[in-house]
Amino acid sequence: xxARTAINRTLLxxxxxxxxxxxxxxLAGGLxxxxxxxxxxxxxxxxxxxxxxxxxxxxxxxWRGSPWWWPTVxxxxxxxxxxxxxxxxxxxxxxxxxxxxxxxxxxxxVLLRGGTLAKAVADEAGRLPGVARxxxxxxxxxxxxxxxxxxxxxxxxxPGPVLRDLSDGxxxxxxxxxxxxxxxxxxxxxxxxxxxxxxx
Amino acid sequence: xxxxxPAETPADALAGTGTATDPAAQHDGVGTLxxxxxxxxxxxxxxxxxxVLGGAAGALLYEEIYIQSGHRAHAWRLxxxxxxxxxxxxxxxxxxxxxxxxxxGLWLLVLAATPGLRRLLPLAAVGTTGVRAALERRAAAAxxxxxxxxxxxxxxARATVGRRKAKVQAVVxxxxxxxxxxxxxELLARERKALGLVRPPMINVKIxxxxx
Numbered sequence: 001x002x003a004r005t006a007i008n009r010t011l012l013x014x015x016x017x018x019x020x021x022x023x024x025x026x027l028a029g030g031l032x033x034x035x036x037x038x039x040x041x042x043x044x045x046x047x048x049x050x051x052x053x054x055x056x057x058x059x060x061x062x063w064r065g066s067p068w069w070w071p072t073v074x075x076x077x078x079x080x081x082x083x084x085x086x087x088x089x090x091x092x093x094x095x096x097x098x099x100x101x102x103x104x105x106x107x108x109x110v111l112l113r114g115g116t117l118a119k120a121v122a123d124e125a126g127r128l129p130g131v132a133r134x135x136x137x138x139x140x141x142x143x144x145x146x147x148x149x150x151x152x153x154x155x156x157x158x159p160g161p162v163l164r165d166l167s168d169g170x171x172x173x174x175x176x177x178x179x180x181x182x183x184x185x186x187x188x189x190x191x192x193x194x195x196x197x198x199x200x
Numbered sequence: 201x202x203x204x205x206p207a208e209t210p211a212d213a214l215a216g217t218g219t220a221t222d223p224a225a226q227h228d229g230v231g232t233l234x235x236x237x238x239x240x241x242x243x244x245x246x247x248x249x250x251x252v253l254g255g256a257a258g259a260l261l262y263e264e265i266y267i268q269s270g271h272r273a274h275a276w277r278l279x280x281x282x283x284x285x286x287x288x289x290x291x292x293x294x295x296x297x298x299x300x301x302x303x304x305g306l307w308l309l310v311l312a313a314t315p316g317l318r319r320l321l322p323l324a325a326v327g328t329t330g331v332r333a334a335l336e337r338r339a340a341a342a343x344x345x346x347x348x349x350x351x352x353x354x355x356x357a358r359a360t361v362g363r364r365k366a367k368v369q370a371v372v373x374x375x376x377x378x379x380x381x382x383x384x385x386e387l388l389a390r391e392r393k394a395l396g397l398v399r400p401p402m403i404n405v406k407i408x409x410x411x412x
Contacts, residue, residue, distance in 0.1 A: 005239055008246040009312040015249055016308030023301030030289040030298060047289065054294055055284040070268075077261035084254025091247040155346065159323055159335055160396035167328035184330045186238065188320060191339035 002140065004095060011087060026054070097138040097145040102178055114138040114145060117174060121147060124170035130157030132192045147171070147185040152192050159189050238334050240316030249308070318363060322398045337361045340395055344368055344403070347391035353380040355410055366392075366401040371408050381407050 025047055028034055034041045034048040046052045046059070063069040097114035118136040125134035133152040138145045153162060166187065175183050263277050287294050320334035341361040348357035348370050355373030359366060368388060372380050385405055392400045 002241065004243075005241040008242045012242060012246060012249060012308050013312035015253065016305040016312060018305070019301045020305030020309065023298045023303075023305060026289065026294060026298035027302060030291070030295040032290070050290040051288050053285050054287055054289060055281075057281070057285045060281065060284070073264060074261070077257050077264065080257035081254055081261055084250045084257060088247055088250035088254060091243045091250065153339070155342075158394040158396065159333065160326060160394070163323065163325075163331060163333050163396075164327045167331045171331065172329075182330065185332070187323075187331055187333035188238075188336065189323065189333060189339060190336045191342045193342060 002095065004090060007087075007090070094137075095139045097140055097142060099142050100138070100145055100178060100180070101142045102180075111142070112178060117145075117178065118147065120177075121149075121170045121174050124173060125149065125151065125166055128162060128165045128169060130154055130162045130165075144182065145180070147174075147183060149185055149187040151187055151189045153189060155192055157191075162189075163187060236332060237315040237322055238317045238320050238332075242311060242316065245308070245311055321361075321363070321401075323396050324398045326396070335395060335397060337363075340366070340397070340401070343395060344388060344391055347387055348384060351380065351384045351387055354384060361401055364399075364401055366403045367406070368403060369406045369408065371410055373410055377407060377409070381405065 028039060028041070029047045029052070030050055032050045033039060034043075041048050099111040100114055100117055102110045102112060115138075118138045122134045122136040125131060125136065128134075130153055131151060132154045133150075135150040137148045139148055140146050149166065151162065151166070153159065166185075171183060171185055175181070263274060267273050289295075317334075319337050321337060321340060323333040323335050325331060325333065338361075341359040344361065344366060345357050345359035345368070348354055348359065348368050351370075353372055353375035354370045356371040357368060359368045361367075368384075370380075370384055384407070388403050388405065392403055
């Protein structure tokens with residue numbers, strides 16, 4: 001799981017939890033579930049009374065006189081807005097590796113363009129027997145990139161042998177050429193629609 | 201057809217729809233053969249949630265700054281405040297909105313906790329290092345369909361592959377139906393192994409005669 005996947009899922013779970021809890025609380029108040037099902041919510045919570053307004057003007061302006069109120073409101077709203085903006089912008093980038101740091105060149109830092117390595121792997125993968133097309137993208141940071149391979153098999157090819165060839169050929173070569181000990185790869189396999197040779 | 205040995209017994213082919221007996225699903229002690237699914241990044245839902253959240257928070261922030269700098273509140277803010285102050289909790293709209301919020305929250309939690317990418321079936325990692333692979337369901341269907349059409353006597357075939365089950369409908373053009381069925385079942389069982397999936401789908405074969 002990439003960092004973005006983990007962040008997205010954590011934030012989605014957080015938003016979902018807040019929505020679920022808030023909705024459940026209002027629903028329990030509106031349907032008087034606190035009395036009917038003896039939920040044990042504090043009786044002085046106005047949200048537990050069905051005939052109470054959702055948010056009265058007095059409740060809304062209750063802390064307006066307190067010195068902490070406005071700084072808190074502005075800080076919370078600003079933080080939420082900026083966090084959402086950052087979250088949104090994080091979805092727009094494709095997460096590609098710009099440059100790969102070659103580990104064996106500690107004295108003279110050598111950077112390899114991610115696209116170049118990806119293209120080299122894709123070209124070699126495309127020439128494997130049974131592969132019609134191969135697309136490769138490098139994702140992740142410069143020190144621990146991982147490859148995402150989209151393989152389109154020629155009609156009649158089986159995935160197993162092709163994946164073995166991919167692992168032993170292009171990916172092993174990329175590891176050897178760059179010195180990256182771990183170059184993990186995700187391969188998504190599809191099949192080219194092709195004419196079927198009928199045996200009659 | 202490249203994989204599979206001709207010496208496989210038809211009995212295995214007929215009975216070989218259970219996953220427990222399948223060698224491809226067992227741990228071979230060398231590579232890990234767990235059914236590691238691909239996890240979706242949930243980019244679209246995250247972008248939508250971020251957009252709605254940021255829009256709402258930004259609008260409120262703007263409005264508060266606008267009011268603090270000596271302006272009168274906009275009409276939408278007055279209406280929201282008025283609605284919140286005058287609608288009771290047992291108002292139909294409030295109950296409907298709460299129910300929607302509950303459902304939405306539950307849906308987001310489900311999205312956060314499930315892998316998604318249901319169109320990808322995990323492939324067994326045999327003899328590979330550092331490669332995690334998955335086969336698209338449509339590709340699996342195309343391979344099964346191809347295998348079915350190559351059977352002598354089969355005029356046409358359709359295959360659909362679900363996450364657990366596959367359905368192959370074959371139209372028999374000539375020959376004895378039962379013979380064709382036996383051959384088809386055997387070849388499909390072989391193709392099922394050639395797919396190389398961690399959890400190969402059970403194949404349900406249906407045979408029809410030609411309509412014309």
